[in-house]
Every structure is written in C-alpha cells, then in structure tokens.
Amino acid sequence: MDLTTLAVTRLKGVGSKQAEKLARLQIKTVQDVLFHLPLRYQDRTREIPIADLAVGLEAVFSGVVLDVEVLFHRRRSMLCTIGDDTGEIRLRFFHFNNQQRDKLQKGVRISCFGEIRRGRQSLEVVHPEYQVVGAGGSAITAQTLTPIYPVTEGLHQLAMRKITDQAISHLDTAIVAELLPAPSGEITLKEALHTVHRPSPSVNAEALVQGQHPAVQRLALEELVAHRLSVQRVREKARLQRAPCIQMPSELCARLIDSLPFSLTGAQARVIDEIAIDLQTPEPMLRLIQGDVGSGKTMVAAAAAAMAVGAGYQVAIMAPTEILAEQHLASFTQCFEPLGLKIGWLKGKLGARQKRDAIESIAMGQTDIAVGTHALFQRDVEFARLGLTIVDEQHRFGVHQRLSLREKGIENGQVPHQLTMTATPIPRTLAMTAYADLDCSVIDELPPGRQEIKTVAVPNSRRSEVIERVAVAIKEGRQVYWVCTLIEESEVLQARAAEDAVAELAGHMPDVAIAMVHGRMSSVEKEHTMLEFKENRVQLLVATTVIEVGVDVPNASLIIIENTERLGLSQLHQLRGRVGRGSVSSSCVLVYESGLSQRARQRIGIMRETNDGFAIAEKDLELRGAGELLGTRQTGVMQFRIADLMRDKHLLDQAKQLSEQVLPAHVPALVERWMGDEAPEYGNV
Numbered sequence: 054m055d056l057t058t059l060a061v062t063r064l065k066g067v068g069s070k071q072a073e074k075l076a077r078l079q080i081k082t083v084q085d086v087l088f089h090l091p092l093r094y095q096d097r098t099r100e101i102p103i104a105d106l107a108v109g110l111e112a113v114f115s116g117v118v119l120d121v122e123v124l125f126h127r128r129r130s131m132l133c134t135i136g137d138d139t140g141e142i143r144l145r146f147f148h149f150n151n152q153q154r155d156k157l158q159k160g161v162r163i164s165c166f167g168e169i170r171r172g173r174q175s176l177e178v179v180h181p182e183y184q185v186v187g188a189g190g191s192a193i194t195a196q197t198l199t200p201i202y203p204v205t206e207g208l209h210q211l212a213m214r215k216i217t218d219q220a221i222s223h224l225d226t227a228i229v230a231e232l233l234p235a236p237s238g239e240i241t242l243k244e245a246l247h248t249v250h251r252p253s254p255s256v257n258a259e260a261l262v263q264g265q266h267p268a269v270q271r272l273a274l275e276e277l278v279a280h281r282l283s284v285q286r287v288r289e290k291a292r293l294q295r296a297p298c299i300q301m302p303s304e305l306c307a308r309l310i311d312s313l314p315f316s317l318t319g320a321q322a323r324v325i326d327e328i329a330i331d332l333q334t335p336e337p338m339l340r341l342i343q344g345d346v347g348s349g350k351t352m353v354a355a356a357a358a359a360m361a362v363g364a365g366y367q368v369a370i371m372a373p374t375e376i377l378a379e380q381h382l383a384s385f386t387q388c389f390e391p392l393g394l395k396i397g398w399l400k401g402k403l404g405a406r407q408k409r410d411a412i413e414s415i416a417m418g419q420t421d422i423a424v425g426t427h428a429l430f431q432r433d434v435e436f437a438r439l440g441l442t443i444v445d446e447q448h449r450f451g452v453h454q455r456l457s458l459r460e461k462g463i464e465n466g467q468v469p470h471q472l473t474m475t476a477t478p479i480p481r482t483l484a485m486t487a488y489a490d491l492d493c494s495v496i497d498e499l500p501p502g503r504q505e506i507k508t509v510a511v512p513n514s515r516r517s518e519v520i521e522r523v524a525v526a527i528k529e530g531r532q533v534y535w536v537c538t539l540i541e542e543s544e545v546l547q548a549r550a551a552e553d554a555v556a557e558l559a560g561h562m563p564d565v566a567i568a569m570v571h572g573r574m575s576s577v578e579k580e581h582t583m584l585e586f587k588e589n590r591v592q593l594l595v596a597t598t599v600i601e602v603g604v605d606v607p608n609a610s611l612i613i614i615e616n617t618e619r620l621g622l623s624q625l626h627q628l629r630g631r632v633g634r635g636s637v638s639s640s641c642v643l644v645y646e647s648g649l650s651q652r653a654r655q656r657i658g659i660m661r662e663t664n665d666g667f668a669i670a671e672k673d674l675e676l677r678g679a680g681e682l683l684g685t686r687q688t689g690v691m692q693f694r695i696a697d698l699m700r701d702k703h704l705l706d707q708a709k710q711l712s713e714q715v716l717p718a719h720v721p722a723l724v725e726r727w728m729g730d731e732a733p734e735y736g737n738v
C-alpha cells in the first residue's frame with residue numbers, strides 16, 4: 054500500500070465532512086497525517102498530588118468533591134471544590150448543564166485533567182476534563198505521552214488522535230519511503246514518526262518537546278533538506294527567466310525623493326541603490342527587504358515603484374490584509390498623485406462596477422500602481438505591462454503565493470521583478486536558509502527622532518496597578534492594546550481568555566469602548582474591529598497574539614502583554630512594535646507570573662534593554678540555542694512544520710550536504726512530502 058496516495062477518507066471515521074476539515078490543515082493523504090506532527094505533549098502518565106499543583110502546569114489529579122456552588126456574577130458559573138489528602142483546588146465551569154451539576158455531588162470522587170491557573174482565592178482549573186471514578190478508584194492516567202496536534206475549528210484533539218492512531222498502524226505494513234541518502238545512521242524515518250506521535254513513557258519528554266530528541270532531529274533534518282531543494286529549484290528556474298531591463302538613473306525616482314519632507318536614511322539610500330542595480334539587469338529581481346517596524350520600508354518600495362513606472366511599466370503591491378493594503382494605498386497616493394501617477398485599488402469588497410472599472414484600467418495600462426490584497430491574484434486581473442511586484446509582510450504568504458503573483462506578469466517570456474518586505478528580522482546566518490530563494494537587503498537604521506518605547510516588567514500580583522495605568526492612559530486620550538496569551542493550539546481557550554480579560558477590564562472601566570480580536574473571528578470581523586480601533590472609536594483593544602503585524606495606530610501608546618514568560622523574544626518585539634508609531638512617548642508593560650525561569654528572566658531583561666529588532670533576533674538565537682518551547686509557528690519567520698531554524702541551526706550544514714546527494718528521482722517526492730501545496734509546481738515556475 055502506498056501511503057503517499059492513500060486518501061484520508063480511507064481511514065475509519067473520516068467522511069467527507071471530516072476530510073474537508075483535514076484539508077484545511079493541508080492533510081489529504083495518510084502520508085500527510087503522518088507528517089502532521091504534534092505541537093507539544095501532555096503528560097497524563099502520572100497523577101500529581103493536589104498540593105504539588107502549580108500555576109501553568111497541565112496535570113492529572115483526583116479528589117473528592119467537597120463543595121459545589123453556582124454563582125451568578127457577571128456570568129453564571131459553577132464552582133466545585135475538590136480535595137485529596139494533601140490539599141484542595143477549585144474547578145470552574147462557565148458552560149454546564151443540570152446533569153453535570155447533579156453528578157458532582159459532595160463526596161463523589163473524580164479524576165481530572167487541566168491547566169492550573171491562579172484563581173481569585175486559590176488555584177483553579179477552568180473547564181477541566183473530568184470523570185467520576187468509583188469510591189476507591191484512582192486517577193485515570195495514560196500509557197504514552199499525549200500528543201497535542203494543530204487542529205482547526207470543529208476538529209477535536211480526540212478525533213485527531215483517532216486518525217493518527219490509524220495512520221500509525223499503517224506504518225507497520227505499508228511503505229513510507231526513505232528519501233534521504235543513507236538514512237543518517239541511528240534512527241529510521243519510521244521509528245522517528247512512531248516516537249513523535251506516540252512517545253512511550255521511557256522517552257525523554259523534555260527532549261521531545263524541546264526538539265532535541267533524535268527522532269525530532271531526524272525529521273527536522275529531512276524537512277530542511279526538502280526546503281532547500283525546493284527553494285533551489287525556484288531560484289534556478291527564475292535565473293533562466295527574463296525580466297524587463299529598467300534604465301537608470303530614474304528621473305521619476307529622483308523627483309519622488311526630492312518631494313519628500315525628509316531625507317532618506319543611509320540605510321534606505323543603500324537599499325534603493327541595491328534595487329536599482331537589480332532592476333537594470335535582465336535577470337528577474339527576487340529581493341527581500343528586512344527592516345524593523347518603522348524603519349521606512351514603504352519609502353524604499355515607493356522608490357522601486359517609481360523606477361519601474363518611470364520606465365513605462367506597471368507595479369502591483371500586495372498586502373496580506375485589507376487594512377495593510379489600505380495603509381499602502383494612502384502612502385502611495387500621497388507620494389505619487391502629486392507626480393501625476395494613477396493609483397488603482399483592488400480589494401475584496403469592491404462593488405461589481407468599481408471592480409470592473411479597476412480591472413479594466415489595469416488591463417488598459419492606465420493604472421500605474423495597483424494596490425490590493427489577494428484580489429490581485431484573481432484570474433480576471435490582467436496587467437498590460439507589469440514590471441514589478443511588491444509583497445509586504447512576505448512571511449504571511451507562502452512561496453507559492455508569491456510566485457503566482459510573478460506569473461501574472463509573464464508576457465513575451467518576461468516576468469516582473471519582485472520585491473518583498475518583512476518586519477521580522479532574522480539573523481543573517483539563518484536568512485541564508487529561510488530565504489535561500491531571495492537576495493536580502495537590510496534596513497538597519499531608524500529615521501532620526503524616533504521615540505524609544507519604554508518597557509517595564511510587572512508581576513501579575515500587581516495587576517490592579519497595571520489596570521489603573523491603562524485607565525489613566527485612556528483618560529489622557531490615548532489608546533491601549535491588551536494582549537492575552539495562552540498555549541497556542543486551542544483557539545477556543547484563547548478566545549475565552551480574551552473574553553475573560555474584556556469582562557475584567559470592563560468591570561474597572563465601564564465607560565471605555567473595549568473591543569476584542571481573536572483567532573476564532575472571521576477575517577472580516579477582525580478587520581472591522583481593527584479599523585474601529587484605528588479610527589479611535591475603540592480605545593482599548595483586547596487581542597490574542599493574532600493581532601495584525603504592521604497596522605499603524607499612532608495614537609496607541611501603551612501595550613500590555615500578559616503571560617510574557619510564554620512568549621519568545623521575537624514575538625514580544627513584534628507585539629511591542631504595535632506602539633511607538635506616533636510622536637508621543639510609548640510604553641510596553643510585560644506582565645508575568647511569579648516564579649520565572651532563568652531564561653524567561655533573561656528575555657525580559659533584553660526586552661527592557663533594547664528596542665533594536667536585529668539585536669533582539671541575535672539574542673533570540675543565542676538563548677534559544679538550548680531550546681525551549683517557543684514554536685516557530687509563533688515567530689512568523691518561516692513556516693516549517695517541525696524544523697526550527699534557531700533551534701536546528703547546527704543541522705544546516707548537514708542539510709546542505711544531504712541536499713546535494715539526494716537522488717534526482719527522489720526530489721519531487723521529498724518536496725511534496727514536506728511542503729505539500731506550498732511546493733512550487735515543477736513544470737511552470
């Protein structure tokens with residue numbers, strides 16, 4: 054049996070509905086299931102005495118029900134106190150029915166699993182999993198560590214475990230081809246997959262979670278090889294293509310720069326020169342600009358656009374969200390309308406007629422610069438003579454999406470040049486792998502006169518002072534971000550944490566307009582809320598870490614980040630960059646739970662010391678060398694499934710060597726296995 058092609062619907066319990074949900078996770082075949090790896094593990098293999106339960110721990114514990122009460126505060130909730138020989142803990146339920154309430158009688162013994170949180174009076178667990186056990190019964194424990202998979206709305210962990218159970222049992226009889234040359238010694242692909250999905254209790258769980266276990270390393274290595282091969286192919290094919298040669302010096306670009314109310318920073322001028330050199334040559338430019346938030350990337354993009362338009366070509370600018378696209382529209386209109394250029398606007402919500410007009414104007418070549426979201430990709434948008442595409446916040450788009458924008462412009466065998474921009478700096482050594490298909494430019498200088506963001510760290514025990522500070526800032530006319538963080542796999546729990554924070558803050562500030570963005574909202578809802586915040590109709594925005602990168606709200610001058618200890622440096626820096634965009638001085642308050650690990654303390658120290666994104670990225674690399682659960686998925690740098698460039702930097706050389714030795718016949722299968730739909734099609738890149 055070939056698992057590469059065996060459809061998921063061949064697994065028990067996977068009907069068309071389930072298959073649809075799996076497809077959202079890029080899972081179509083049984084092989085895809087096997088390469089859909091856990092984010093982390095829960096240790097349900099042993100019971101923890103109640104006295105040993107600590108905040109943040111996810112644990113199995115058991116006890117006898119001592120008290121049950123239903124409260125009617127802001128929200129109806131049920132509070133159940135249980136105890137064992139060592140202590141007591143409270144279970145809190147916001148959603149419960151009568152049957153559940155009746156079952157939890159005093160004296161009943163239950164086994165629970167959940168994350169321990171600090172409650173108002175004592176430790177508590179919100180919505181634990183629980184089961185009534187007989188009088189003398191013991192806690193319910195598991196045989197192996199419990200994997201937690203990335204899931205999607207309507208697909209639960211339990212269902213995911215049943216699906217992976219079946220896929221794993223296929224591993225015994227079917228073939229999952231070894232595609233790396235001379236499988237690197239100790240561990241086979243099959244063993245690695247077994248271990249990662251169902252680690253036996255003897256496996257060092259810590260090493261697995263931290264990604265240092267040989268099984269994880271084996272998979273990470275393979276993924277790095279696949280990634281390398283894939284981007285190499287992209288690069289090679291791109292080299293064979295031709296792009297328009299744009300004459301320099303560009304008169305329009307000079308006029309643009311003259312018209313600015315400020316002079317360019319040295320870094321901006323240097324990067325603009327690098328772009329000019331690329332654009333003159335017939336080889337398509339594939340360049341990435343890395344620059345910290347506020348470093349002035351938009352100006353550099355505008356200069357590049359001026360060069361292309363000045364030479365008679367059109368330019369397409371694509372942003373991942375409507376708000377970001379709208380910001381670009383505003384900047385480009387401001388720069389270019391005085392110079393007589395026509396800017397077009399393509400967005401999802403345009404009326405039929407406006408849309409037709411916009412598309413026609415682009416097709417006729419009347420629009421010089423088209424700004425938009427994914428709508429730009431749509432088949433029915435054709436450019437008359439596209440010479441340059443600019444992609445902002447490129448990490449939000451896959452390699453494939455970036456490429457498809459380039460394909461738009463293919464005409465007479467010519468492809469447009471491409472400029473991409475990111476505000477997520479990564480150290481040079483890693484950029485070579487992460488962006489192997491791109492040339493990199495770095496804007497490592499901020500425009501003069503920027504206000505530093507003042508960063509302080511405050512323990513959660515002083516939460517009321519933090520809330521007071523928020524209230525004061527809002528009274529002074531400022532706007533505030535409040536970021537809630539929870540362990541990442543459950544958008545449901547994250548949303549609940551945000552709801553709780555909103556309820557708490559509303560209780561202290563009844564007159565303030567508070568809104569919320571979280572991952573369970575549709576992108577339309579999220580954008581709507583962000584817009585309300587941008588337009589100052591909302592003063593306090595409570596958000597989970599989904600909060601938009603790059604959205605400019607100059608009046609927001611205070612950001613509170615909860616559970617700071619759970620976030621990596623790069624992510625903290627990104628979040629902090631939401632403020633400090635106006636002329637008023639801004640602050641960032643890092644709220645942490647007491648009992649910080651040494652590493653968490655170091656991270657907070659660095660955040661307080663510096664605002665420099667590159668310095669922070671370097672530190673991140675250093676600190677994370679020893680590995681910690683700060684998934685790459687959160688940093689937004691590069692969407693690897695299992696490899697973590699920072700953690701696995703020692704594998705990069707080996708991956709390079711191996712990639713040169715992979716049999717050419719194995720390359721497509723290897724790339725497909727790891728990159729799935731992201732894989733560039735080999736035929737027509």
Ligand code: ADP
Nearest residue numbers: 315316317318345346347348349350351352500
């Ligand atoms: P980002 O790199 O985050 O996209 P932007 O391009 O949005 O940054 O620039 C941030 C702000 O700095 C904008 O208001 C822009 O007009 C301004 N700016 C850009 N370059 C300079 C400069 N050389 N001197 C002064 N202000 C600048």
Ligand code: MG
Nearest residue numbers: 350351445603
């Ligand atoms: Mg920007």
